[in-house]
Amino acid sequence: MAASGSAESRTAHFRPDIQGLRAVAVLLVLLYHAGLPWVSGGYVGVDIFFVISGFLITSHIVREVDLKGRLDLVAFYARRARRILPAALAVLAVSMVVAYLVIPPFEREGLLQDAAATALYVPNMLFAVQDTDYLASEAPSIFQHYWSLGIEEQFYLFWPVVLTMVLKFLGHRRWALWAAVGGLVAASFVGCLALMSVSESWAFFALPTRAWELGVGALVAIAVSRGVRVSSPVGGVAAWGGLAAAAAAGFLLTDATSFPGVATLLPVLGTAAVILCGTARLSPAWLLERRPMQFVGAISYSLYLVHWPMVLIPQTAVEGSLPEWLKVALSALAVPVAYLCYRFVETPFRRAPSRTRVSHRRTVAVSLAASVALGAVSATSAGAVARIPIHSGNEAPEYAGQPNPSGTPYVPANMSPDLRSAPEDNPEIYRDGCLRDTRDDDGSGCQEGADPAAPTVALFGDSHAANWHPALRAIADDGQIELDVNAKSSCESVATENSPNDYPTCAEWRDNVIERLHEDPPDVIMLANYAAHHSADAEDREQYWQDALEHTIERLPQESQVLIMVDTPTMPAVPMSCLSRHVEDAERCAANRETTLEEGLDAPTRQAERTVAEDDGRVDRVDLTAYFCNDETCPAVIDDRLVYRDTHHLTRTFSDAMRPAVEEALVNLVDGIERTA
Template sequence: MHRPPHAAAGFRPDIQGLRAVAVLAVVIYHAGVSLVPGGYSGVDVFFVISGFLITSHLLSTLRDHGTIRLSDFYARRIRRILPAALTVLVLTALASVLLVPRVDVPGTLEDAAATALYMPNLLFAAQGTDYLAETSPSPFQHYWSLGIEEQFYLLWPAVLLGTFFLVRRSNRRLAAVIAALVAASFASGLVLLEVSPPWAFFSLPSRAWELGVGALAALALRHAAGRLSTAVGRVLIWSGLAGMLTGFVLLTSTTPFPGVAALLPTLSTAAVILGGSAAPHPALLTNRPMQAMGKWSYSLYLVHWPLLTIPQLAVGVEHPLPLAGTLALGALSVPLAILLHRYVEGPFRRGPARGNIRRTGPTLAMATAGSLVIAGSAYGAGLYIDRTPATAAQPAERKAGLPYPEGTPFVPSNVTPVLERAATSAPPTNGDGCHAPVKQTEPQAHCIYGNREATQDVVLFGDSHAEQWFAGVDRLARDNAMRLRTLTKASCPAVSISIERQGAPYTECDQWREGALQTIREVKPRLVVLGNYGRVTPVDDSKDLRKQWEEGLRATIDALPEGTEVVVMADTPFHDSAPASCLSRNIDDAAACDAEPEEALNASRAAVERRVAEETGARFLDMNKYLCAEHCPAIIGDILAYRDAHHLSEPMGEALAPRLAAELDKEL
C-alpha cells in the first residue's frame, strides 16, 4: 500500500486508480456486458474527482496569491482538455461521413458542431435523448459529460472567487455556501427528473451537485487535514469502493437517474477520496496497471464510444453487434487511447506554454478559433448533405393504398417523404398542440376538426398509433358532415392499463385517459376509433401482458357511452429500426429493409383484440393488408411507408385515408 499524502493537494495515486475504475466501468458497460448494468455511473465518479481536483487547485491558488487568474486557469484547462477532445471530434466526424448511414449524417454533424461549441449536453437534452435506452445513439453522445465539465469550469472559478471574498475568507462559511449550492442543484435534479428526464440527465444545474460534492471534499480536507484517523480512513476507502461497485452492479437502465440513485456513486467516490488522505492507499487502486489505465483514462473515454457506435451504425442497429465484437472494439480502444495520450494529450499538457502566462492569450484565441472552424465546417457539411437527397436515379409510380402491395425495390427519386425528412413526417395534430405531450394530464378539449358546426361527433382516441390514422378519420368526418375530436397522447394507449415510461409509472397517462373517457361520455359521439401501440411495459409485472391488455381493452370499451359505435384498429407493422436509416445504406436494394409479417405483426395480441371487439359489440379493423403481403415493404410505390420503426409516415396515412374512411363509414 502507498502512504497517503498529508494534504489534499499533490498527486494522489489512489485518485489515479479511481479514474481507472471509472473508465473501465463505462467502457465495459458500453460494450454491453450485462454484469455491470450500472457502469454508466462511472461518469459520476469522474464528476466527483474533477470537482475535488479543480477546487483543491483553486483553493491553493487563493491561499498563495489571494486571487484566481481566470484567463490563466482557462488556458490551462484548454491545454489539458481540448487538444485530445477536438482531435477525436474531427476524426469521429470524418468516420461518420464515411460510415454512418447517409440519412443520419446531417444529424450526426449537428452533434459534432454542438460538441465543438462545448454544449452537446444541451443539444441532447433539447432532443429528448434517453441516454440509458438509446438504441441508435450519436457517435458524439459521450461528449455530454465533457460539456457539463467545461461549463462547470467556465463558471466555478468565478463563483468560488466571489464567494471566497463574500464570506471573508472563512473556510466554514465557504463550505456552507457550497453545501447550499450542492443542495439546490440536487433538488433541481429531483424536480427535473419528474418534469423532463433528459434535462435532468444532461443539464449542468441538475448535475453540478456531483462536482460540488468533490468541492466539499476538497474543503473538508483543507479544513481538517490530519484529523482523520487511519482506521476511519480505511473504513471510508473500503466502504466507498464497495458502494461504487454496488452501483455498477445494481443500477440499471430503468433506474431513474440521476437523483437519489446518483448519491451512491457520488458519495462513495467522496468517501474514497477522504479516506485516502488518512489511510494507506489500497493496491487495488495503486498497482501499475491501474495507474497506467488512470493515466490514459481521459483518452480512453474519448475514443471508446465512437469506436463502439460507428461500426454498429454502419451495419445497422437492426443487426446488433455480438458481444465478442463489442468487447474486441472496447479492447482496441486501449491502444488507440495510448497513442492519443502519447502524441496529443500529453504533449499539449506538458508543452512549453505550461505556466507561462504570456501564452494565455494565444491559447484562448487558438482554442476559440479552432472550435468555431470545426463547428462551422461540421454544420455546413451537414447542411450540404441534408440538401442532397439519397435516392436512386429513377422515379416510381404511386401505388400505395392497394391491397397486398409489392415493395419498390429501390429508393425512387420522387420518394415522399425524402429519407432525410422521414422522422418529421407526422400528422398535423403532432404540430398544432392536439397530440398531448407526456406530462399533460388534462384532455385537449379544443381539438376539433371536420365540420365544427355539426351535431354528430366521431372521436379518435389513443396514443400516437391512433394519431397516425388522423387523415382517414378526418376524411370520414368531412364526408359525413361530422365533427372530429382527437384525444391522443404520446405513449398513452386508450387501453385501461397502467404502464411504465422510462422505468417509472406513467401516472400522467392514467390521469389523462380518465379525463378523455369522461369527455367522450359527455360528448356521446356516434363513433369512437381506438388505436394503440401494444409494446408496453405494465406496472404490474405479476400478470401476463396479454391478459392485462385484454382486460384493459374491455374496460375501456365498457366505459364508453351506450349507443356509441366502437372500432378497434389493429396495430401497424413494427420494424427493428427506422427504415429510412436502412434505406440510406441500401438505395438500390430497398427490399433489404422490408420486415417479415410474422415478426412485424403481433398475431397473438391482434387475436386478443379481435376477440374482445367481438364480445363487446365493437369492430376490429385490420388495415395491414394494405401494408403487407409476403413482406411488409419499407417503400410502396413512391411512398416511404414509415417515419420511424413503427409509425406510418404522413403520406402513407393520406394514401390509406380513402380506404379507412370507407371502412369506418360502414359503422355509421
C-alpha cells in the same frame, strides 16, 4: 471525462486513490456501453467523474488563491486547454471522418451538426434541444458521450470566476465558503429535481442541473483545504461504504431509473465519501492504488473518448445490430487505442517542458481557434451535405391506395415525404399539443370536425393512435364525423388494474379520459396502441393484452361501440437510413411479412384482439395490414409515398393517403357515415 482530474504531475497533491477511483468510473461506463446487462447502471461512472473533477478543480483554485491571493485565470484556462482539447479534438476529427465514410447518407448531416456543436463545447445543449433520451435512445449520436465533457468545459468556464468572487467577498472563513458553495449545490439539486418533472432531457444535459454533482466535490475540496482530516478506522469504513455505494449504483440502477434525480445521490455521495476518507486507515486505498487500477485511471480520459465511437461506428455501419461478443471485443480493443492516445496526444501537450510551451495567452487563443475552425468546417459541411439529393433519380406513380402493394423497388425522386423531411412529417397533434406529453394528465381531449351533428369518434391511445389521426381528421373536416382525439406519448389506452405504469401521469391521464367519455358517450371509441410495446413477458403477452383490452372496454361507456385498430407493422431498421444506402434497391429495406406479422412481438396481441372482438358483441376489429403488406413483404415505399418516419410510426403523408381505407372501415360500422366519391 474528468479532464482536469488526471494526474498532471506526481506532486505532493497527487492522490493515487483518486486515480484508481477514476478507473472504477470509466470501467463502469465502458461495460455499460458494451451492452453487458449486469452493468445496467454503468452510466453513473460519469457522475463519479463529476465529483472527482469538482474536487480537483476546486482544490487547485483554493490552493492558488491561498498562496498567491488571486487566481491567474488565463493560466488556469491555458492549463485546462492543454489538458482537455488535444485529445478531445483529435478523437472528434478522426471519428467524424471515419463515421462519414461508413454511415448511411441520411445520417451524415446530423453527424456533422453534432460534430460542430461538440467542437464548440455545447454538445449537451444540442442534445437537450433535440430532446435526446440518453438512457433509451434508439439511434444515439456518435458524439453523444461528449455531453459530459461539455458539462465540465462549461463548469470550468464559470466556476473559477464564481469561486474567486466568493473568496474575495466572503473571505477565507470556512463557514462562508461552506455556506456559499453549499447554497449553490442545494439550488442546483433542487432545480434538477424540479426540472425532472418538466423535461428529463434538459435535467440530464444542462449544466445548471448537473452542477451540484461537481459542487459536492467542491465541498469536499473546501473541507480538505480547511484542515478536515478523517484518519481513523471509522473513516476507512466510510470510504469502503462510499466505494460500495458508487459501484453498486452501476449494478442496481437501470435505464428505467428516474435519472438524474434522487438516485443520483448514491454514486455522488459514495464518491464524496471515498475522496474525503480515502486517506484514512483501513480505507480502500490499497485496492485503488494497485498498478492495473492506476494504469486504467491514467488513461481514463482517452479511454472515455475513444470507446464510444469504437463501438458505435461499426454499429451504424452495418445493417442490423452487432452481436454482444463483438461489442465487448471492441470495448476491450479501446484500451490499447486509448493508451496510444494518452501516450502520443495527451501527454506531449500536458507535460511539455515549460521552455517549449507557448505563452498562456497564446495557448488559449490557439485552442479557441482550433475549436472554432473544426466547428466551422463541420457546420459548413453539414450545409453542403443537406443539399445533396438522396434518391434514385426515377419517379414513381401517384399512390393508388390498393391492398397488397408490391412496393416501389427504388427511392423515387418524387417521393413524399423525401428522406430528409420524413422525421418531421408528423401528424398535426404533435404540434398543437393534442398528443399529450409525459408530464400531462389532461384528459379533456381535442375536438375536431365541421359538423357537430355528425357521429362522434373518440380516438384513444398512445402515439400509434396518432398514426391514424391525419386520415381521421380529413374525414372530420369533410363533416363525416366529429373527432375527439385522446392520445398520449408512450401511454397505452388499455391496461389491467395491475398494469405497470411507465410513468405516473399515464394511469392518471387514462382514468381522466375514461371519466370524461362517460359524461358524453361517443358513438365509437377507437382504441389504437403500440401493441408490441408493453411490459408483459413474451410468453404471457397474448393473455396480458386480452386482459388489458377486456378490463378497459368494461370501463368504457356501454352506449359506445368499441373499435380496435390492429397495429401497423414494425420495420426491422430505420427506413430512412436503409433507403439512403439502397436508393436503387429499396426492396432491401422492406420487412419480411412472416417475421413481422407471424413471429414478431405483435402476433400474440393480434390473436388477443380477435378473441375479444369475437366474445364481445359491441367490439369490432379493423385490420388494415393489407394496405401495408403483400404476401411476402411490408414495403418501406409504396408508389410515391414513404410509409414510415421511424421503425414503427407512419409518416403524416402516408396516413393522410390512408383516408379511403379508414373511411371504408367506418362506413361499415357507424351509421350516418357515407363513402366519399
